[in-house]
Amino acid sequence: MxxxxxxxxxxxxxxxxxxxxELRTALATLPLTKVRTLLASGNVVCTAEVSAAEVKTMVETLLRERFGYDAWVVVIDKPALESIIATCPYPGDDSARHSYVTLSSDPAVMDDLARHGGELPGVELARLSPEALAWTAAAGGTLESPFSKLSARPRYKSTTTTRNLRTLIKCREAMAV
Structure with a gap:
Protein backbone atom coordinates (compact mmCIF):
# COMPACT_ATOMS: atom_id res chain seq x y z
CA MET A 1 0.00 0.00 0.00
CA GLU A 22 -18.37 15.83 -4.74
CA LEU A 23 -14.74 15.07 -5.52
CA ARG A 24 -14.44 12.80 -2.45
CA THR A 25 -17.67 11.02 -3.41
CA ALA A 26 -16.40 10.45 -6.94
CA LEU A 27 -12.98 9.24 -5.77
CA ALA A 28 -14.69 6.78 -3.41
CA THR A 29 -15.68 4.77 -6.50
CA LEU A 30 -12.01 4.07 -7.25
CA PRO A 31 -9.78 1.52 -5.51
CA LEU A 32 -8.33 4.24 -3.27
CA THR A 33 -8.45 4.34 0.52
CA LYS A 34 -7.96 7.05 3.15
CA VAL A 35 -9.06 9.69 0.62
CA ARG A 36 -8.85 13.24 1.94
CA THR A 37 -9.17 16.53 0.12
CA LEU A 38 -7.24 19.57 1.30
CA LEU A 39 -8.13 23.17 0.64
CA ALA A 40 -10.46 23.88 -2.28
CA SER A 41 -7.92 23.78 -5.05
CA GLY A 42 -7.69 20.12 -5.96
CA ASN A 43 -5.31 18.56 -3.48
CA VAL A 44 -6.00 14.96 -2.52
CA VAL A 45 -4.13 12.47 -0.40
CA CYS A 46 -4.91 8.78 -0.51
CA THR A 47 -3.51 5.29 -0.36
CA ALA A 48 -3.66 2.66 -3.08
CA GLU A 49 -2.25 -0.72 -3.98
CA VAL A 50 -1.45 0.43 -7.51
CA SER A 51 1.32 2.58 -8.98
CA ALA A 52 1.28 6.37 -9.21
CA ALA A 53 0.82 6.07 -12.98
CA GLU A 54 -2.25 3.90 -12.46
CA VAL A 55 -3.69 6.34 -9.91
CA LYS A 56 -3.11 9.16 -12.43
CA THR A 57 -4.95 7.33 -15.20
CA MET A 58 -7.86 6.32 -12.95
CA VAL A 59 -8.34 9.79 -11.49
CA GLU A 60 -8.09 11.61 -14.84
CA THR A 61 -10.58 9.21 -16.44
CA LEU A 62 -13.00 9.58 -13.53
CA LEU A 63 -12.80 13.38 -13.53
CA ARG A 64 -13.36 13.60 -17.28
CA GLU A 65 -16.37 11.29 -17.13
CA ARG A 66 -17.92 12.60 -13.91
CA PHE A 67 -17.23 16.33 -14.19
CA GLY A 68 -16.93 16.75 -17.96
CA TYR A 69 -13.67 18.64 -18.27
CA ASP A 70 -10.23 17.96 -19.69
CA ALA A 71 -8.74 16.73 -16.42
CA TRP A 72 -5.01 16.50 -15.73
CA VAL A 73 -3.39 15.40 -12.48
CA VAL A 74 0.09 14.93 -11.12
CA VAL A 75 0.54 12.08 -8.63
CA ILE A 76 3.50 12.08 -6.22
CA ASP A 77 4.20 9.30 -3.73
CA LYS A 78 4.97 10.11 -0.11
CA PRO A 79 8.76 9.51 -0.24
CA ALA A 80 9.07 11.76 -3.31
CA LEU A 81 6.92 14.47 -1.71
CA GLU A 82 9.01 14.37 1.47
CA SER A 83 12.19 14.67 -0.59
CA ILE A 84 10.81 17.58 -2.64
CA ILE A 85 9.92 19.49 0.53
CA ALA A 86 13.25 18.70 2.24
CA THR A 87 15.25 19.72 -0.84
CA CYS A 88 13.47 23.04 -1.45
CA PRO A 89 15.91 25.86 -0.66
CA TYR A 90 13.16 28.45 -0.28
CA PRO A 91 11.21 29.17 2.92
CA GLY A 92 7.69 27.86 3.41
CA ASP A 93 6.67 31.11 5.05
CA ASP A 94 7.90 34.54 3.98
CA SER A 95 5.73 37.64 3.93
CA ALA A 96 7.63 39.23 1.01
CA ARG A 97 8.13 36.24 -1.32
CA HIS A 98 6.12 33.08 -1.77
CA SER A 99 7.73 29.76 -2.56
CA TYR A 100 6.20 27.57 -5.26
CA VAL A 101 6.84 24.13 -6.64
CA THR A 102 5.86 23.22 -10.17
CA LEU A 103 5.21 19.49 -10.40
CA SER A 104 5.16 17.40 -13.54
CA SER A 105 4.23 13.87 -14.55
CA ASP A 106 6.85 14.11 -17.32
CA PRO A 107 10.51 14.75 -16.42
CA ALA A 108 11.25 15.86 -20.01
CA VAL A 109 8.72 18.66 -19.61
CA MET A 110 10.38 19.64 -16.34
CA ASP A 111 13.73 19.71 -18.19
CA ASP A 112 12.18 22.05 -20.76
CA LEU A 113 10.72 24.33 -18.09
CA ALA A 114 14.03 24.43 -16.22
CA ARG A 115 15.92 25.32 -19.39
CA HIS A 116 13.53 28.05 -20.54
CA GLY A 117 12.82 29.34 -17.03
CA GLY A 118 16.53 29.62 -16.30
CA GLU A 119 16.85 31.96 -19.28
CA LEU A 120 14.31 34.43 -17.88
CA PRO A 121 15.80 37.55 -16.28
CA GLY A 122 15.44 37.66 -12.52
CA VAL A 123 14.12 34.10 -12.23
CA GLU A 124 15.82 31.77 -9.78
CA LEU A 125 14.91 28.09 -10.06
CA ALA A 126 15.87 25.04 -8.03
CA ARG A 127 15.45 21.56 -9.48
CA LEU A 128 14.22 19.42 -6.61
CA SER A 129 13.69 16.11 -8.39
CA PRO A 130 12.89 14.82 -11.88
CA GLU A 131 9.28 15.90 -11.31
CA ALA A 132 9.69 19.13 -9.31
CA LEU A 133 11.07 22.62 -9.81
CA ALA A 134 10.97 25.33 -7.11
CA TRP A 135 10.77 29.08 -7.66
CA THR A 136 9.67 32.21 -5.84
CA ALA A 137 7.49 35.19 -6.62
CA ALA A 138 6.85 38.46 -4.85
CA ALA A 139 3.82 38.30 -2.58
CA GLY A 140 0.84 39.46 -4.61
CA GLY A 141 2.68 39.10 -7.89
CA THR A 142 2.59 35.38 -8.57
CA LEU A 143 0.47 35.40 -11.72
CA GLU A 144 2.51 38.22 -13.22
CA SER A 145 5.85 36.58 -12.50
CA PRO A 146 7.84 35.52 -15.58
CA PHE A 147 8.04 31.87 -14.54
CA SER A 148 4.33 31.69 -13.77
CA LYS A 149 3.57 33.02 -17.25
CA LEU A 150 5.97 30.49 -18.80
CA SER A 151 4.55 27.51 -16.92
CA ALA A 152 0.97 28.54 -17.78
CA ARG A 153 1.57 28.05 -21.52
CA PRO A 154 -0.74 25.52 -23.18
CA ARG A 155 2.08 23.08 -23.99
CA TYR A 156 2.59 22.44 -20.26
CA LYS A 157 -1.10 22.10 -19.34
CA SER A 158 -1.42 18.32 -19.55
CA THR A 159 1.67 17.52 -17.50
CA THR A 160 2.23 20.24 -14.90
CA THR A 161 0.64 21.97 -11.96
CA THR A 162 2.00 24.45 -9.43
CA ARG A 163 1.48 24.57 -5.68
CA ASN A 164 2.63 26.86 -2.91
CA LEU A 165 5.26 25.10 -0.78
CA ARG A 166 2.93 25.48 2.23
CA THR A 167 0.33 23.40 0.38
CA LEU A 168 2.83 20.59 -0.20
CA ILE A 169 3.68 20.66 3.50
CA LYS A 170 -0.04 20.40 4.38
CA CYS A 171 -0.38 17.42 2.04
CA ARG A 172 2.61 15.72 3.66
CA GLU A 173 1.08 16.30 7.10
CA ALA A 174 -2.27 14.92 5.94
CA MET A 175 -0.55 11.74 4.73
CA ALA A 176 0.68 11.12 8.28
CA VAL A 177 -2.85 10.95 9.65
Whole structure:
Protein backbone atom coordinates (compact mmCIF):
# COMPACT_ATOMS: atom_id res chain seq x y z
CA MET A 1 0.00 0.00 0.00
CA UNK A 2 1.44 3.37 -1.04
CA UNK A 3 0.57 6.90 0.06
CA UNK A 4 -0.01 9.42 -2.70
CA UNK A 5 -0.66 13.12 -3.11
CA UNK A 6 -2.83 13.81 -6.15
CA UNK A 7 -2.73 17.36 -7.49
CA UNK A 8 -5.56 18.31 -9.85
CA UNK A 9 -4.80 20.98 -12.39
CA UNK A 10 -7.19 23.83 -13.13
CA UNK A 11 -10.19 23.15 -10.93
CA UNK A 12 -12.15 25.93 -9.26
CA UNK A 13 -10.67 28.40 -11.73
CA UNK A 14 -11.74 29.33 -15.24
CA UNK A 15 -15.30 28.06 -14.86
CA UNK A 16 -14.40 24.50 -13.83
CA UNK A 17 -15.98 24.16 -10.39
CA UNK A 18 -15.72 20.95 -8.42
CA UNK A 19 -16.86 20.88 -4.82
CA UNK A 20 -14.53 18.91 -2.57
CA UNK A 21 -17.41 16.82 -1.18
CA GLU A 22 -18.37 15.83 -4.74
CA LEU A 23 -14.74 15.07 -5.52
CA ARG A 24 -14.44 12.80 -2.45
CA THR A 25 -17.67 11.02 -3.41
CA ALA A 26 -16.40 10.45 -6.94
CA LEU A 27 -12.98 9.24 -5.77
CA ALA A 28 -14.69 6.78 -3.41
CA THR A 29 -15.68 4.77 -6.50
CA LEU A 30 -12.01 4.07 -7.25
CA PRO A 31 -9.78 1.52 -5.51
CA LEU A 32 -8.33 4.24 -3.27
CA THR A 33 -8.45 4.34 0.52
CA LYS A 34 -7.96 7.05 3.15
CA VAL A 35 -9.06 9.69 0.62
CA ARG A 36 -8.85 13.24 1.94
CA THR A 37 -9.17 16.53 0.12
CA LEU A 38 -7.24 19.57 1.30
CA LEU A 39 -8.13 23.17 0.64
CA ALA A 40 -10.46 23.88 -2.28
CA SER A 41 -7.92 23.78 -5.05
CA GLY A 42 -7.69 20.12 -5.96
CA ASN A 43 -5.31 18.56 -3.48
CA VAL A 44 -6.00 14.96 -2.52
CA VAL A 45 -4.13 12.47 -0.40
CA CYS A 46 -4.91 8.78 -0.51
CA THR A 47 -3.51 5.29 -0.36
CA ALA A 48 -3.66 2.66 -3.08
CA GLU A 49 -2.25 -0.72 -3.98
CA VAL A 50 -1.45 0.43 -7.51
CA SER A 51 1.32 2.58 -8.98
CA ALA A 52 1.28 6.37 -9.21
CA ALA A 53 0.82 6.07 -12.98
CA GLU A 54 -2.25 3.90 -12.46
CA VAL A 55 -3.69 6.34 -9.91
CA LYS A 56 -3.11 9.16 -12.43
CA THR A 57 -4.95 7.33 -15.20
CA MET A 58 -7.86 6.32 -12.95
CA VAL A 59 -8.34 9.79 -11.49
CA GLU A 60 -8.09 11.61 -14.84
CA THR A 61 -10.58 9.21 -16.44
CA LEU A 62 -13.00 9.58 -13.53
CA LEU A 63 -12.80 13.38 -13.53
CA ARG A 64 -13.36 13.60 -17.28
CA GLU A 65 -16.37 11.29 -17.13
CA ARG A 66 -17.92 12.60 -13.91
CA PHE A 67 -17.23 16.33 -14.19
CA GLY A 68 -16.93 16.75 -17.96
CA TYR A 69 -13.67 18.64 -18.27
CA ASP A 70 -10.23 17.96 -19.69
CA ALA A 71 -8.74 16.73 -16.42
CA TRP A 72 -5.01 16.50 -15.73
CA VAL A 73 -3.39 15.40 -12.48
CA VAL A 74 0.09 14.93 -11.12
CA VAL A 75 0.54 12.08 -8.63
CA ILE A 76 3.50 12.08 -6.22
CA ASP A 77 4.20 9.30 -3.73
CA LYS A 78 4.97 10.11 -0.11
CA PRO A 79 8.76 9.51 -0.24
CA ALA A 80 9.07 11.76 -3.31
CA LEU A 81 6.92 14.47 -1.71
CA GLU A 82 9.01 14.37 1.47
CA SER A 83 12.19 14.67 -0.59
CA ILE A 84 10.81 17.58 -2.64
CA ILE A 85 9.92 19.49 0.53
CA ALA A 86 13.25 18.70 2.24
CA THR A 87 15.25 19.72 -0.84
CA CYS A 88 13.47 23.04 -1.45
CA PRO A 89 15.91 25.86 -0.66
CA TYR A 90 13.16 28.45 -0.28
CA PRO A 91 11.21 29.17 2.92
CA GLY A 92 7.69 27.86 3.41
CA ASP A 93 6.67 31.11 5.05
CA ASP A 94 7.90 34.54 3.98
CA SER A 95 5.73 37.64 3.93
CA ALA A 96 7.63 39.23 1.01
CA ARG A 97 8.13 36.24 -1.32
CA HIS A 98 6.12 33.08 -1.77
CA SER A 99 7.73 29.76 -2.56
CA TYR A 100 6.20 27.57 -5.26
CA VAL A 101 6.84 24.13 -6.64
CA THR A 102 5.86 23.22 -10.17
CA LEU A 103 5.21 19.49 -10.40
CA SER A 104 5.16 17.40 -13.54
CA SER A 105 4.23 13.87 -14.55
CA ASP A 106 6.85 14.11 -17.32
CA PRO A 107 10.51 14.75 -16.42
CA ALA A 108 11.25 15.86 -20.01
CA VAL A 109 8.72 18.66 -19.61
CA MET A 110 10.38 19.64 -16.34
CA ASP A 111 13.73 19.71 -18.19
CA ASP A 112 12.18 22.05 -20.76
CA LEU A 113 10.72 24.33 -18.09
CA ALA A 114 14.03 24.43 -16.22
CA ARG A 115 15.92 25.32 -19.39
CA HIS A 116 13.53 28.05 -20.54
CA GLY A 117 12.82 29.34 -17.03
CA GLY A 118 16.53 29.62 -16.30
CA GLU A 119 16.85 31.96 -19.28
CA LEU A 120 14.31 34.43 -17.88
CA PRO A 121 15.80 37.55 -16.28
CA GLY A 122 15.44 37.66 -12.52
CA VAL A 123 14.12 34.10 -12.23
CA GLU A 124 15.82 31.77 -9.78
CA LEU A 125 14.91 28.09 -10.06
CA ALA A 126 15.87 25.04 -8.03
CA ARG A 127 15.45 21.56 -9.48
CA LEU A 128 14.22 19.42 -6.61
CA SER A 129 13.69 16.11 -8.39
CA PRO A 130 12.89 14.82 -11.88
CA GLU A 131 9.28 15.90 -11.31
CA ALA A 132 9.69 19.13 -9.31
CA LEU A 133 11.07 22.62 -9.81
CA ALA A 134 10.97 25.33 -7.11
CA TRP A 135 10.77 29.08 -7.66
CA THR A 136 9.67 32.21 -5.84
CA ALA A 137 7.49 35.19 -6.62
CA ALA A 138 6.85 38.46 -4.85
CA ALA A 139 3.82 38.30 -2.58
CA GLY A 140 0.84 39.46 -4.61
CA GLY A 141 2.68 39.10 -7.89
CA THR A 142 2.59 35.38 -8.57
CA LEU A 143 0.47 35.40 -11.72
CA GLU A 144 2.51 38.22 -13.22
CA SER A 145 5.85 36.58 -12.50
CA PRO A 146 7.84 35.52 -15.58
CA PHE A 147 8.04 31.87 -14.54
CA SER A 148 4.33 31.69 -13.77
CA LYS A 149 3.57 33.02 -17.25
CA LEU A 150 5.97 30.49 -18.80
CA SER A 151 4.55 27.51 -16.92
CA ALA A 152 0.97 28.54 -17.78
CA ARG A 153 1.57 28.05 -21.52
CA PRO A 154 -0.74 25.52 -23.18
CA ARG A 155 2.08 23.08 -23.99
CA TYR A 156 2.59 22.44 -20.26
CA LYS A 157 -1.10 22.10 -19.34
CA SER A 158 -1.42 18.32 -19.55
CA THR A 159 1.67 17.52 -17.50
CA THR A 160 2.23 20.24 -14.90
CA THR A 161 0.64 21.97 -11.96
CA THR A 162 2.00 24.45 -9.43
CA ARG A 163 1.48 24.57 -5.68
CA ASN A 164 2.63 26.86 -2.91
CA LEU A 165 5.26 25.10 -0.78
CA ARG A 166 2.93 25.48 2.23
CA THR A 167 0.33 23.40 0.38
CA LEU A 168 2.83 20.59 -0.20
CA ILE A 169 3.68 20.66 3.50
CA LYS A 170 -0.04 20.40 4.38
CA CYS A 171 -0.38 17.42 2.04
CA ARG A 172 2.61 15.72 3.66
CA GLU A 173 1.08 16.30 7.10
CA ALA A 174 -2.27 14.92 5.94
CA MET A 175 -0.55 11.74 4.73
CA ALA A 176 0.68 11.12 8.28
CA VAL A 177 -2.85 10.95 9.65
Missing amino acids: SNYAVFLRGINVGGINVKMA
